[in-house]
Amino acid sequence: MSLRVATWNINSVRLRIDNVCRFLQEWQPDVLCLQETKCPQGQFPSAPLRDLGFGHIAEHGQKGYHGVAIVSRLPFHENSQHSRAFCGKGDCRHVSITLGRDRPVTLHNFYVPAGGDEPDASINEKFDHKLKFLDEMDGWFAKGSQKSGHEGILVGDLNIAPLEHDVWSHKDLLKVVSHTPIETRGLDRVQAAGKWVDVMRQHVPADQKLYTWWSYRAKDWDAANRGRRLDHIWATAPVAKSSSRLEVVRDARGWKQPSDHVPVIADFDLEV
DNA sequence: ATGGCTTACAAAGTAAGA
Numbered sequence: 001m002s003l004r005v006a007t008w009n010i011n012s013v014r015l016r017i018d019n020v021c022r023f024l025q026e027w028q029p030d031v032l033c034l035q036e037t038k039c040p041q042g043q044f045p046s047a048p049l050r051d052l053g054f055g056h057i058a059e060h061g062q063k064g065y066h067g068v069a070i071v072s073r074l075p076f077h078e079n080s081q082h083s084r085a086f087c088g089k090g091d092c093r094h095v096s097i098t099l100g101r102d103r104p105v106t107l108h109n110f111y112v113p114a115g116g117d118e119p120d121a122s123i124n125e126k127f128d129h130k131l132k133f134l135d136e137m138d139g140w141f142a143k144g145s146q147k148s149g150h151e152g153i154l155v156g157d158l159n160i161a162p163l164e165h166d167v168w169s170h171k172d173l174l175k176v177v178s179h180t181p182i183e184t185r186g187l188d189r190v191q192a193a194g195k196w197v198d199v200m201r202q203h204v205p206a207d208q209k210l211y212t213w214w215s216y217r218a219k220d221w222d223a224a225n226r227g228r229r230l231d232h233i234w235a236t237a238p239v240a241k242s243s244s245r246l247e248v249v250r251d252a253r254g255w256k257q258p259s260d261h262v263p264v265i266a267d268f269d270l271e272v
Numbered sequence: 273a274t275g276g277c278t279t280a281c282a283a284a285g286t287a288a289g290a
Contacts (some may be wrong), residue, residue: 010288012279036289038280064280065288114290136274168274176274178290215290217275226274230290252282260278260289 002244003099003268004029005107007155007231008202009213009261013037013069017045019255020071023263024052027249030073030262031099032132033109035157038065044069060095066158067092068109074099080106086136087129102271103151105239110137110156119180127177130159134186139195153268154196154234156262160187163201166229178228197240199233204246213261214253221253233266242269 002268013034013116024032025039037044037059042118044059052073060083061067068083080098085091093111098104113133119159162184164170173179191198204210235243245267252262 015279036279100287114288117290172274176290213290215274216277216279217273219273219276224274228290257278 001214001271003105004265004270005031005153005155005233006263006265007033007035007109007157007232007233008263009035009111009157009259011036011038011259013067014045015040016041016257016259017048019252019258021048021052022255023252024049024054024071024248027247027263027265031107032071033107033155034069035067035111037061037069038064039067050266052116058095058097060092062090062092063077064243065091066111067090068095068111068225070097070107070109071097072099074098078105084137084140093133098150102251105270106150106152107130108154108156110154110158112157112159114159115183117177119175119177119182130177131182131186134183134194136191137190138186138193141190141196141269145194151216151236151239152194152196153236153239154194155232155264157230158187158232159230160184161228161230162187163206163229165207166211166225168209168211168228176253178230191234194234195236196234197237199235199243200229200246200248202240202243202246210248211250212248212264216260222270231261231264233264235266235268239268239270242271243267
């Protein structure tokens with residue numbers, strides 16, 4: 001049996017619901033995790049997704065900003081939906097559910113704060129928030145937030161491109177928010193605390209460029225190809241080991257009225 | 273020339289993204 005998991009920062013799920021439906025139909029994931037839904041709780045465009053067979057939806061949204069959701073063909077464990085509030089804010093940056101019969105797998109969907117422009121926490125409150133968010137994730141996973149016996153998958157827009165070839169120019173971006181050493185060290189700590197394996201880099205060697213986001217501001221995003229890998233798929237070791245395939249749907253950046261992020265898909269050989 | 277754009281919103285100009 002195979003489980004296909006996808007993650008996509010959609011930058012308004014209501015504006016781009018047709019793109020979501022196209023993706024679900026053409027790539028046939030079992031579960032799609034969305035970030036930046038920008039959709040108030042209760043106003044998620046569920047109907048067209050249900051019509052495509054995705055009748056299980058965990059939404060955690062608010063007006064205007066942020067917001068995450070999990071859209072699934074497979075049922076969730078009863079009462080398994082959780083949304084953790086980070087940094088004492090109710091800003092809808094996490095939702096998790098549990099899948100699977102014999103071997104439960106908890107799926108975490110995260111939207112880590114972008115962090116603003118200036119990579120200095122003493123003068124930029126947004127950057128301070130980003131670092132504190134990472135610290136809180138670290139502490140949460142270190143404490144063993146995972147139920148014992150449960151494996152896990154963590155996906156989302158983590159807003160950090162940790163490796164040299166996760167950005168178009170390592171040298172130029174070391175001082176740019178998303179690729180600064182203090183952020184990448186923070187992300188490394190989160191990964192270690194949860195014993196998470198970077199599934200994308202298991203499939204694509206670290207010396208090859210790998211991007212999931214291209215700025216709206218580039219005149220020609222495709223030709224310039226100045227991307228960053230801001231979106232991630234992590235899993236606990238046994239789950240990561242079962243991953244048979246990875247796809248970054250770069251073409252989606254060229255669709256009509258696109259998001260600036262593209263879907264990332266991983267297949268796992270799991271009983272679900 | 274990595275922001276030159278794009279989004280939401282008690283709708284014109286702000287705030288936010290990254």
